[in-house]
Amino acid sequence: xxxxxxxxxxxxxxxxxxxxxxxxxxxxxxxxxxxxxxxxxxxxxxxxxxxxxxxxxxxxxxxxxxxxxxxxxxxxxxxxxxxxxxxxxxxxxxxxxxxxxxxxxxxxxxxxxxxxxxxxxxxxxxxxxxxxxxxxxxxxxxxxxxxxxxxxxxxxxxxxxxxxxxxxxxxxxxxxxxxxxxxxxxxxxxxxxxxxxxxxxxxxxxxxxxxxxxxxxxxxxxxxxxxxxxxxxxxxxxxxxxxxxxxxxxxxxxxxxxxxxxxxxxxxxxxxxxxxxxxxxxxxxxxxxxxxxxxxxxxxxxxxxxxxxxxxxxxxxxxxxxxxxxxxxxxxxxxxxxxxxxxxxxxxxxxxxxxxxxxxxxxxxxxxxxxxxxxxxxxxxxxxxxxxxxxxxxxxxxxxxxxxxxxxxxxxxxxxxxxxxxxxxxxxxxxxxxxxxxxxxxxxxxxxxxxxxxxxxxxxxxxxxxxxxxxxxxxxxxxxxxxxxxxxxxxxxxxxxxxxxxxxxxxxxxxxxxxxxxxxxxxxxxxxxxxxxxxxxxxxxxxxxxxxxxxxxxxxxxxxxxxxxxxxxxxxxxxxxxxxxxxxxxxxxxxxxxxxxxxxxxxxxxxxxxxxxxxxxxxxxxxxxxxxxxxxxxxxxxxxxxxxxxxxxxxxxxxxxxxxxxxxxxxxxxxxxxxxxxxxxxxxxxxxxxxxxxxxxxxxxxxxxxxxxxxxxxxxxxxxxxxxxxxxxxxxxxxxxxxxxxxxxxxxxxxxxxxxxxxxxxxxxxxxxxxxxxxxxxxxxxxxxxxxxxxxxxxxxxxxxx
Numbered sequence: 001x002x003x004x005x006x007x008x009x010x011x012x013x014x015x016x017x018x019x020x021x022x023x024x025x026x027x028x029x030x031x032x033x034x035x036x037x038x039x040x041x042x043x044x045x046x047x048x049x050x051x052x053x054x055x056x057x058x059x060x061x062x063x064x065x066x067x068x069x070x071x072x073x074x075x076x077x078x079x080x081x082x083x084x085x086x087x088x089x090x091x092x093x094x095x096x097x098x099x100x101x102x103x104x105x106x107x108x109x110x111x112x113x114x115x116x117x118x119x120x121x122x123x124x125x126x127x128x129x130x131x132x133x134x135x136x137x138x139x140x141x142x143x144x145x146x147x148x149x150x151x152x153x154x155x156x157x158x159x160x161x162x163x164x165x166x167x168x169x170x171x172x173x174x175x176x177x178x179x180x181x182x183x184x185x186x187x188x189x190x191x192x193x194x195x196x197x198x199x200x201x202x203x204x205x206x207x208x209x210x211x212x213x214x215x216x217x218x219x220x221x222x223x224x225x226x227x228x229x230x231x232x233x234x235x236x237x238x239x240x241x242x243x244x245x246x247x248x249x250x251x252x253x254x255x256x257x258x259x260x261x262x263x264x265x266x267x268x269x270x271x272x273x274x275x276x277x278x279x280x281x282x283x284x285x286x287x288x289x290x291x292x293x294x295x296x297x298x299x300x301x302x303x304x305x306x307x308x309x310x311x312x313x314x315x316x317x318x319x320x321x322x323x324x325x326x327x328x329x330x331x332x333x334x335x336x337x338x339x340x341x342x343x344x345x346x347x348x349x350x351x352x353x354x355x356x357x358x359x360x361x362x363x364x365x366x367x368x369x370x371x372x373x374x375x376x377x378x379x380x381x382x383x384x385x386x387x388x389x390x391x392x393x394x395x396x397x398x399x400x401x402x403x404x405x406x407x408x409x410x411x412x413x414x415x416x417x418x419x420x421x422x423x424x425x426x427x428x429x430x431x432x433x434x435x436x437x438x439x440x441x442x443x444x445x446x447x448x449x450x451x452x453x454x455x456x457x458x459x460x461x462x463x464x465x466x467x468x469x470x471x472x473x474x475x476x477x478x479x480x481x482x483x484x485x486x487x488x489x490x491x492x493x494x495x496x497x498x499x500x501x502x503x504x505x506x507x508x509x510x511x512x513x514x515x516x517x518x519x520x521x522x523x524x525x526x527x528x529x530x531x532x533x534x535x536x537x538x539x540x541x542x543x544x545x546x547x548x549x550x551x552x553x554x555x556x557x558x559x560x561x562x563x564x565x566x567x568x569x570x571x572x573x574x575x576x577x578x579x580x581x582x583x584x585x586x587x588x589x590x591x592x593x594x595x596x597x598x599x600x601x602x603x604x605x606x607x608x609x610x611x612x613x614x615x616x617x618x619x620x621x622x623x624x625x626x627x628x629x630x631x632x633x634x635x636x637x638x639x640x641x642x643x644x645x646x647x648x649x650x651x652x653x654x655x656x657x658x659x660x661x662x663x664x665x666x667x668x669x670x671x672x673x674x675x676x677x678x679x680x681x682x683x684x685x686x687x688x689x690x691x692x693x694x695x696x697x698x699x700x701x702x703x704x705x706x707x708x709x710x711x712x713x714x715x716x717x718x719x720x721x722x723x724x725x726x727x728x729x730x731x732x733x734x735x736x737x738x739x740x741x742x743x744x745x746x747x748x749x750x751x752x753x754x755x756x757x758x759x760x761x762x763x764x765x766x767x768x769x770x771x772x773x774x775x776x777x778x779x780x781x782x783x784x785x786x787x788x789x790x791x792x793x794x795x796x797x798x799x800x801x802x
Contacts, residue, residue: 149177
């Protein structure tokens with residue numbers, strides 16, 4: 001290959017490198033194949049860029065080495081100029097002579113010696129570089145949303161308004177999720193069963209919100225609603241997910257039903273109404289909730305007497321078909337939003353409160369209390385015990401199942417406010433009812449929440465700081481045993497009813513969806529966002545987003561905001577119509593592959609599949625749309641049959657050879673640092689910048705750095721060969737394990753380094769010659785300290801004898 005080396009002094013800021021000496025050295029070492037080396041004072045200036053284009057256009061190199069500022073910026077500075085000359089970014093190798101040499105080295109002689117090694121390493125690597133194919137991915141202009149609660153509705157509405165076809169799926173026969181059960185929301189203190197209006201206020205709509213039943217959501221021409229439905233299977237990848245939807249019949253034609261109720265009146269079946277806690281009855285054909293949408297009747301076919309067709313006979317519009325069958329539909333979507341919501345933690349698990357135990361019927365949850373207080377509830381908004389007697393005293397217990405080492409360690413975020421909302425509702429309707437609230441801490445963190453809490457206190461609601469030990473009964477009344485920690489006294493509260501503010505946990509079915517889509521869930525069981533600070537609505541799978549309480553407990557304003565955020569991200573993807581994938585992917589040599597499938601488990605993005613072939617029956621295949629090129633499969637492969645172009649083992653080792661160059665001029669042991677290209681490499685740049693003003697940032701000149709995509713790509717074999725090439729010590733420098741850009745890469749490398757230290761000791765090499773360190777820019781001094789300690793340690797150990 002013909003390689004062109006461009007040296008740049010960054011406007012004269014790299015003063016302690018002898019540039020003439022360096023240029024002469026690289027010309028001598030790389031004289032074959034018409035290689036060339038040129039120098040410019042400032043390549044990133046307009047004059048410098050024109051000079052670059054002139055030389056590249058004249059010399060037509062196969063690869064380019066930039067020796068100057070960090071490749072983190074150099075790659076972007078010249079990208080457009082090189083693109084016009086048909087030079088791929090993957091034909092360019094950076095030699096960081098500024099942040100890694102000139103600004104950190106103590107004197108000109110040391111800096112020039114180190115610069116020779118760094119530049120030679122980059123030149124060696126450039127000889128192995130080649131263009132990486134740019135892959136174009138077409139994006140289907142439709143979306144699938146799983147879950148039709150407030151988050152799913154908001155996301156669907158946003159995407160539909162932007163012109164995208166939306167398929168929204170929910171297990172219930174209505175939209176709204178948990179909201180339809182809750183009566184009212186806080187802090188607005190208006191009904192829960194409403195959603196934002198579509199269009200622009202004052203142009204297309206006259207109000208900011210509308211009830212579910214009159215929202216027209218299910219009539220939107222871009223929205224396809226699948227009720228009583230679940231996702232059965234998902235195939236495909238980003239841009240073309242094929243989603244199979246299994247729908248249970250409602251036995252009522254949605255486009256014909258006029259809600260006349262004649263069918264329900266004719267039905268001879270009486271069953272407890274689950275929506276109203278079994279305290280009222282419904283028919284086998286019924287309207288699930290009068291505020292819901294679609295406002296259409298459904299039939300629970302299992303409850304129908306054999307041969308009964310009374311509802312069919314009285315229906316004036318022929319809307320009932322008792323022979324309707326389950327259907328399966330497959331739709332294609334460019335992306336998916338997970339809006340699966342939450343459910344209450346099972347209160348029966350918290351045994352000390354005796355939920356569900358005979359005699360404790362009036363120990364209920366907050367969602368059940370909401371139904372008792374709702375106008376559409378079993379007692380039409382009157383607070384009564386389950387035997388119909390009026391409630392004179394109520395005790396609310398917060399954080400049941402939350403903030404507990406025994407159950408769920410997380411705070412459910414809104415439990416305090418739900419309890420306060422119900423307490424206010426009761427006090428405003430019935431001032432004579434005594435309401436107590438037992439709490440650990442009141443967490444009023446949202447807009448107007450503190451005012452909401454103060455309003456409750458002003459209404460006479462009594463707050464007791466303490467977690468109740470037990471709820472007991474004498475057969476008529478309930479007794480709550482609680483320590484008032486502020487008064488330092490034990491209390492026994494006699495009450496008619498106890499309302500438990502239950503922990504919010506992920507909806508059932510989340511694990512199945514996660515497995516279908518290969519999406520990560522965190523320790524709480526909720527879907528895991530890609531990054532907790534910025535990319536909360538993205539998942540580890542490209543094109544799959546998460547919204548609302550599918551990611552964590554949240555109030556309605558936060559849920560709606562998260563849903564809009566997810567919809568906006570998906571809209572950006574769909575609107576493009578296609579995207580280009582530029583980074584390299586893993587490649588598997590199936591002739592050497594032993595089909596052990598270790599790589600499948602190692603890949604955090606589900607990018608490796610086992611696919612059928614004629615001979616030998618199956619093979620491993622990398623899905624290029626899912627692979628991020630992190631290399632965790634490479635380091636885990638026992639057959640060494642996986643590699644990643646641009647970060648191949650031969651490319652990395654060729655750079656190692658150059659970095660180890662000393663021509664007998666460096667008596668000190670040489671330390672190679674394999675630095676993750678993300679936080680770790682950026683931290684080493686930060687250190688170089690810091691050296692300009694603070695000598696405390698300096699580290700020894702015998703520490704030499706090269707980038708790897710992720711430390712998860714650093715295999716035991718690569719470490720071994722780096723020692724064999726001549727390294728006296730190795731530092732593997734990665735992101736903090738919980739902040740790894742590739743999910744589990746840094747953690748995997750920590751484990752691998754630990755095992756490799758044991759192997760080194762077994763083979764007679766001092767394991768102190770190998771270290772793993774984790775950094776980000778604000779903790780970059782950790783690398784400086786580790787580098788200094790290893791350099792000092794190797795002074796005592798000496799060069800590694802081979």
